[in-house]
Amino acid sequence: MLLTLAIIMQIVMMRYLLLRREARRRRFLAIWLPLMVQSLVETPKKLPRVAKADRLTFLSLWIHLQESLRGNMKDGLINLARTADMGQAAHRAISRRGMAQRLLAVIALGHLRQKTDWSVLEKLLQEPNALLSIAAARSMMQINPEAAISRFIPLLITRTDWPPVRVAMILREAGPDLVSQPLVDLLKRASPEQLPELIPFLEQAHDDVIAEFARGFIDVNTDPPVIAAFLRVMKSPQDLDMVRRQVVHTDWRVRVQAALALGRMGLVEDRRLLIHLLADQQWWVRYRAAQALSQLPFVDLDYLRGIQLQQSDRYAHDILDQVMEEKV
């Protein structure tokens, strides 16, 4: 009973503290939100001191605004944070134990873009905690993209704990010019088991780089998940021959991707291949082939109906029915 009462007391105390925090946060926002908005246009002449208890609120609000803006408007916010000595506050927060504080601080350092913070972030890149290390990678990318990419991409092989979505976001922010070649180099070093997880990141690379790499790769690699992964990222018409060869692959996952790839970049003469796939054993292959067929140039509903009439296979007939209805 005593324990129960103690927990009730704790709940009440937590609620009291929460209300106090909320009230404090509201007061803080009332002062600082206008100042931050003003800083987008001009640096405010006089800034109030940020109390120790308000630093995390400051960072949270400031990061939110940073992430919502594009271009030069961010500079005003950066100046504001530097004037308010938030760089120091972020450094102090990084050395603390609380994960939330550390994460906010790491993200803030990235937005502050101070080269002096590089070494701290580089150290954090090796952190076992996936969220913290990936946040450090992004921040490094904001400070010095060229240097960061050379440290970040090689880690993709070992850091399987990094959420792929966040990795893809970082690669996208860095741009294809920066990431294409390092990604190709990485894939060349990766083992066959690692490839299916890494190939999707190639989507952030230049099409011609993907094509060139894939050409040399697919011919020597027979692993269906790897081929399927490559087919998924192929966009260049130069690769059509390679895609066409995969239409007869024994693994249906490859055939599905080949049909999809033909739908993306196929030519009129690819109709024959896709019609052949309409009678495939796998529903998904039939469906994707029918969809791809409907996307090819000069293919309209009448043409599809004509193809349907020629089909002796009931499944091919049914799937064309479905896709024609979807196209309407």
Add this chain to the structure above:
Amino acid sequence: MISIDAFKAHCFESPAGQSGMRSWRASWLLILLVMCAMLGVSQRVLADEDGLDKAKSAMAAGQYYQAQVGLQDWLKLHRKNIEGRLLLAQAFYAQQKYPAAILHYDLLLQRAPENGNYLLGKGQALLASGQPAAALPLLHQARVKLPDNEQAWQAEVHALSAPGQNEQQQELLRQARMKFPQAQWTSSAQSGSATQPISASQPPAVSQPPTASQAQKQTAAQPSAPATPDASPQQTAVPQVQPAVTRAAPNPAAADAEEAAEATGFSAKSFWLAMVRVGEWIFIIYFICLNSGYLVLNLLSMVSLSRLMQARVMDVLPQVYSGLEPPISLLVPAYNEEKTIVTSVHAMLQLSYSQYEIIVINDGSTDNTIEVLRREFSLVPFPEAYRSRLPTKPVRTIYRSTVYPNVRVIDKENGGKADTLNVGINASRYPLFCAVDADSILQRDSLQRVAQPFLEDPTVIAAGGTIRLANGCQVSGGFLEKIGLPKSKLAMIQIVEYLRAFLFGRMGWSPLNAMLIISGAFGLFRKESVIKAGGYLAGTIGEDMELVVRLHKLYRLAGRPYRIVFVPDPICWTEAPENLKTLKVQRIRWQHGLSDSLGLHLNLLFNRKGGAVGWFAFPFMLIFEWFAPVIEVLGYIFMIVFFILGIIPNEIMWIFLMVSIGFGLLLSVSGLLLEEMSFHIFPKTRHLAWLLFALVIENFGYRQLTSIWRLMGLLRWMTGSKARWGEMKRQANWHKPGEKVPVESAVAADPAKVATLRLQN
């Protein structure tokens, strides 16, 4: 319906039949062991608390046989107790079972060879059994060690009855007459019954028998057995000593029968008393284990939640779709959902996720569900090349929306929720599917949140989220607009119950990869994994739990890596029953579903490859969820009835109340603590106060009532009664005042079907 026989058959005939049989046998073995342990405990309780005292009383009352039986039982557990052994020897002596008496005196003499009492006892027994020559040296020693003991003198005189010992006997008689002038002394020659025992008709002395240490020192004391300390000289004089024990009745067989009957009565009564004691402790220990188990889960949840809440700071980053998010098929089974389905689908259309489709599956509704959908979403029949990967009831028509390209509606014959979901899986096009109840209210980011584990870990095959109760909240356009508490105390109690169930009932198991339930109201699954497992099991009531348990079993037994995870964010809101009738139906159904799910996969229990699921979660669920209503209901009845009858002491009753209600309170409070630590979604302080009030009153009536309903569910499952979903009518007044209610819903609303579930503002 699945009965015990059915699931035995399932276990034995399934591909994993052998292991199933082993598990089944292991279960019986376990039950047997538990029963043996209980018997052992009952014996111990009986022996510890009553055995010796009862034996003493029986001896004092001259009921030697009963005393003998009781002592024999008692001595099984107290082999070295001298007091009990001495009493037993006396009991045998009194019944003229001299060899047995001699045997036990021998055992006593092995420990204390010089003890005069033991020497005297054995000597008397030998004398009585017609061995005066063997008795004489012992009796002589006894007389030397107990010079003031009249019986020792008498016994030795008596033993000196053999031819050629007359002189010695006369000399001893002379000394005896001098020492005890009040007593009448005669020689055996005069009595003519020299070999008869002394005072066999008298109860042996049972008052203050010597302890082991006392017995060794007590050389000069009065003998406690078999002589009577206050025996008169007349009674103890040799000639008067008759072998006639009072119960040496002319018909020994009848006497034996009587004794046996008495003995049986004594045993049965004691047994029941022991069972009461055992029962008390079983219930108390059960409640302690139950609540301690949940407390451990609570601690695990605290750790997980605190980590998760730290990571939530990343939410300040904008949500950008990378293109790597797996597309999701939302499966919405609908049966007579004409009032809510349109709002629900409209809300689902506004979910923030990169790519998803909505498939509403009408399970042969008898209301206007399909018409409402057809009008609202401009449905047209669609010639879909439907793949029947999972067997289902026939599909009547597939529709697609001409307004929303990602909406399809499937009209099928009625086959239950599991069958309906299987149709949805067959028709789904994406690698992940999310089963959503038509009346669920989703958060805008619910798909994003629940899909997160799939993005981070390719071995994740299923993820479930926290379901919260929308009673008392304000809903607009299918989304939650304002959070509040219901006026109904019943719904308020269920809010506390849901907090407990989700925040540590599931969150605690998730880090161990042993979560056995993903709520049917909202759960995300990897489609191929579910299809390989055979889809939802049609005909079951708890199809959501059954699927999760089956997935665990398949992956565990195959040794394949997988994860089934829990997302604690409140991502889905649903209505709770606000009247007892609906609640009763719901709880009976839940228990039935739980029984189905566990009963079908018993071979996971303590399976070598079962891991945390087979060794912790499954047994926990079996003992503390499946079997809980039996123990809880019996516990309450047992404790209250026996307390009223005065059989259970106050202290025990207090302990029981403390562990059942006190611990229950503690658990509920810790659930609220977790909520306050993490999401604190109830913004007002008065909400907190009401929840605290609810968690207190929950323990007085509500929990007991739900236990009874759950017991009913269990009994129905055991008897093979058909489970039913029951009527879950809905008011659909989620909309904030003034909001336009979909016309079709309003038109279709039947006044006779006014919902029993009201979402009060």
